Structure formats: structure tokens, C-alpha cells
Amino acid sequence: MVEKILADALGPDDTQLAAEEKQRLLSRLLARLAHEIRNPLSSLAIHVQLLEEDMAQAAPPLKAQAVGRFEIIRSELHRLENLVRQFLSLAAPSSVDLQTIEVAEIAGYVCELLRPEAAARGIEIMLAVPAGLPPLTADPAQLKQALINLVINAIQAIERNGRIDVDVRADPAAAFFLRVSDNGPGVSGEKRSAIFEPFFTTKSEGSGLGLWIVQQIATAHGGVVTVEDRASGGAAFTLQLPLRGPQPHG
Ligand SMILES: Nc1ncnc2c1ncn2[C@@H]1O[C@H](COP(=O)(O)OP(=O)(O)OP(=O)(O)O)[C@@H](O)[C@H]1O
Ligand SMILES: [Mg+2]
Structure with a gap:
């Protein structure tokens, strides 16, 4: 869905004004998205870490299985954090400060x-x-x-x-x-x-x-x-x- 919004926002611009309006819209959208995603994301990261610590006390076969899964979860969390960081760095400077x-x-x-x-x-x-x-x-x-x-x-x-x-x-x-x-x-x-x-x-x-x-x-x-x-x-x-x-x- 985000991709669709972005694609629309980034479509061909007929006028300079339309281009600027789209840019502003896009910045607002990105800033909003980033902020909405950031809090649940950090809460997820904390709880995943706690869960990982709990799992350290589990029986060996279960523990071994969990290691791989935690690796995937952590990598995906990093990906989302990276995305949010990029959104924020893009959204913040909405105009050039020459x-x-x-x-x-x-x-x-x-x-x-x-x-x-x-x-x-x-x-x-x-x-x-x-x-x-x-x-x-x-x-x-x-x-x-x-x-x-x-x-x-x-x-x-x-x-x-x-x-x-x-x-x-x-x-x-x-x-x-x-x-x-x-x-x-x-x-x-x-x-x-x-x-x-x-x-x-x-x-x-x-x-x-x-x-x-x-x-x-x-x-x-x-x-x-x-x-x-x-x-x-x-x-x-x-x-x-x-x-x-x-x-x-x-
Ligand atoms: N110096 C480079 N040499 C080879 N491929 C590159 C280079 N820079 C970028 N690319 C290719 O272009 C793609 C897009 O780069 P871009 O910086 O937009 O995103 P990313 O690096 O994949 O993700 P992010 O920047 O969010 O960490 C990369 O995934 C990579 O395939
Ligand atoms: Mg890159």
C-alpha cells in the first residue's frame, strides 16, 4: 500500500507546483509513518530480547531451534529499523536550507x-x-x-x-x-x-x-x-x- 502511495506521489508532474505539493505530501507521509512504526518497533525489540533470555533456560533441543528463529527475527527488526531511519532522514529536511x-x-x-x-x-x-x-x-x-x-x-x-x-x-x-x-x-x-x-x-x-x-x-x-x-x-x-x-x- 505504501508503495502505491509513493508511486502515485512520485508519478509524472505536470507543473512545478504539483511537484512541490507532492514532495510536501510525501514528506509528511514518511514522517508520520516513521513515527507510528518506531514505538511498536522498539517495544518489539525489547520483548524479543527478553524472550531470548527466557529461552536460554529452555531444554537444549528447543533452545537450538530458537537460535535460528531469533536470528531471523533480529534481522527483520534491523531491516525495519533501517527503513524507519531512512524515512526520518528523508522526511525531516522538507526544504533545502541553503x-x-x-x-x-x-x-x-x-x-x-x-x-x-x-x-x-x-x-x-x-x-x-x-x-x-x-x-x-x-x-x-x-x-x-x-x-x-x-x-x-x-x-x-x-x-x-x-x-x-x-x-x-x-x-x-x-x-x-x-x-x-x-x-x-x-x-x-x-x-x-x-x-x-x-x-x-x-x-x-x-x-x-x-x-x-x-x-x-x-x-x-x-x-x-x-x-x-x-x-x-x-x-x-x-x-x-x-x-x-x-x-x-x-
Ligand atoms: N556501490 C554499489 N555497488 C554495487 N551495487 C550498488 C552500489 N550502491 C548501490 N547498489 C545497488 O543498489 C541497490 C539500492 O541501493 P540503496 O542505497 O537505494 O538501497 P540499499 O543500500 O539496498 O538499502 P539502504 O540504503 O536502505 O540500506 C542496492 O541494494 C545494491 O544492489
Ligand atoms: Mg544504501
């Missing part, structure tokens, strides 16, 4: 944030920022969120032992490019058209909203996000944003 920002700072922050998790899996995160970058007009929180989603995807794609490159550059045509590339399996041709759709996921605990959110953020800034396979293998996602932020219509 500021003049240093992209190098944001990229540095995100790399530092995710480096420990990457390192634990033997993955290196390399950040390349040229000197003398111009400032960018963008929403810092949303830009951070987009970059986090891309780098987390790269970590998950590589799984173990690899390398992620975060490259920042600006060009004279007044655009900023943030590129996150990895040496994971890449995105096959048939998957390429699906990955930006809401709820498309190939992960057991994924919500399938990560890239869709990146796309929403790119669009809100008057930019685009694209994906390509690297010649050396792996995927490369590029966030392209206008230097001076979204331009007024007309």
Missing part, C-alpha cells in the same frame, strides 16, 4: 565518520580534494546525508578488503562533482535503471531508499546523480551540483 559551504569539509567529515567501519572490513577510504575549490551553495545536512548513503553503499558493495575513492572537483561550467567510486562488483546494466527507485534493494536488511534519497537531494539542489561502471571494475556514483545552488525557475 548555505555557502566548503565541500572539502563535508567530504572530510563523512570520510572520518565512516573510516572506522570501513577499516574493520579491510576497506580504505581515500579522499582527494584539489586546492582552491570554490565554495558551494547547498544544504550541508542534506549533502552530508547524500554522501553518507553513497559511501555506505560502497562499503556494503565491497564487503571485505578494497578501496573507496571520494573525489571532489569543480569545473568552469559552474558545477561541482562529488564522486564516490569503489572496487566492488559494480552495477550491471539491468540493475542500473532500478537502483534509484524507492524500495529497490538486493540486501536482506536494506530499505532500498538510500539512493532514492540521494536522488531527491540532488534534484532539490538542481543537480543530478549518475552511476557508471569503472573500467577497472566497481561502481562510480557522481553527484553533480550547480555551484550557486538551485536556480529559480522561469
Whole structure:
């Protein structure tokens, strides 16, 4: 049902106004859904844990059977929690809060944030920022969120032992490019058209909203996000944003 509402809300927009109205509607819907789901979810998590502790005292055959079931329950709970988190991060910034920002700072922050998790899996995160970058007009929180989603995807794609490159550059045509590339399996041709759709996921605990959110953020800034396979293998996602932020219509 949610999918149907989302599909309607995301259908073709005849006018800019209709598009904005849909965006607002969607944000409200997501925020509401997330809040409604969050409380029963945390109550479930607590009671599952208590039940698990009770089960630890059960007779061995029953206990052995329960272990597998608890694993599934926990994994599904994680999936729902992930979904709620994505809903909230999407619903919260309903409009872009434009500021003049240093992209190098944001990229540095995100790399530092995710480096420990990457390192634990033997993955290196390399950040390349040229000197003398111009400032960018963008929403810092949303830009951070987009970059986090891309780098987390790269970590998950590589799984173990690899390398992620975060490259920042600006060009004279007044655009900023943030590129996150990895040496994971890449995105096959048939998957390429699906990955930006809401709820498309190939992960057991994924919500399938990560890239869709990146796309929403790119669009809100008057930019685009694209994906390509690297010649050396792996995927490369590029966030392209206008230097001076979204331009007024007309
Ligand atoms: N760097 C990548 N390399 C290969 N495949 C990718 C990469 N990034 C995304 N994908 C594919 O695109 C799908 C959708 O990604 P998206 O971020 O939207 O959702 P997710 O990662 O599955 O779930 P969530 O972001 O909620 O954890 C992924 O399930 C994966 O199949
Ligand atoms: Mg993701």
C-alpha cells in the first residue's frame, strides 16, 4: 500500500507546483509513518530480547531451534529499523536550507565518520580534494546525508578488503562533482535503471531508499546523480551540483 502511495506521489508532474505539493505530501507521509512504526518497533525489540533470555533456560533441543528463529527475527527488526531511519532522514529536511559551504569539509567529515567501519572490513577510504575549490551553495545536512548513503553503499558493495575513492572537483561550467567510486562488483546494466527507485534493494536488511534519497537531494539542489561502471571494475556514483545552488525557475 505504501508503495502505491509513493508511486502515485512520485508519478509524472505536470507543473512545478504539483511537484512541490507532492514532495510536501510525501514528506509528511514518511514522517508520520516513521513515527507510528518506531514505538511498536522498539517495544518489539525489547520483548524479543527478553524472550531470548527466557529461552536460554529452555531444554537444549528447543533452545537450538530458537537460535535460528531469533536470528531471523533480529534481522527483520534491523531491516525495519533501517527503513524507519531512512524515512526520518528523508522526511525531516522538507526544504533545502541553503548555505555557502566548503565541500572539502563535508567530504572530510563523512570520510572520518565512516573510516572506522570501513577499516574493520579491510576497506580504505581515500579522499582527494584539489586546492582552491570554490565554495558551494547547498544544504550541508542534506549533502552530508547524500554522501553518507553513497559511501555506505560502497562499503556494503565491497564487503571485505578494497578501496573507496571520494573525489571532489569543480569545473568552469559552474558545477561541482562529488564522486564516490569503489572496487566492488559494480552495477550491471539491468540493475542500473532500478537502483534509484524507492524500495529497490538486493540486501536482506536494506530499505532500498538510500539512493532514492540521494536522488531527491540532488534534484532539490538542481543537480543530478549518475552511476557508471569503472573500467577497472566497481561502481562510480557522481553527484553533480550547480555551484550557486538551485536556480529559480522561469
Ligand atoms: N556501490 C554499489 N555497488 C554495487 N551495487 C550498488 C552500489 N550502491 C548501490 N547498489 C545497488 O543498489 C541497490 C539500492 O541501493 P540503496 O542505497 O537505494 O538501497 P540499499 O543500500 O539496498 O538499502 P539502504 O540504503 O536502505 O540500506 C542496492 O541494494 C545494491 O544492489
Ligand atoms: Mg544504501
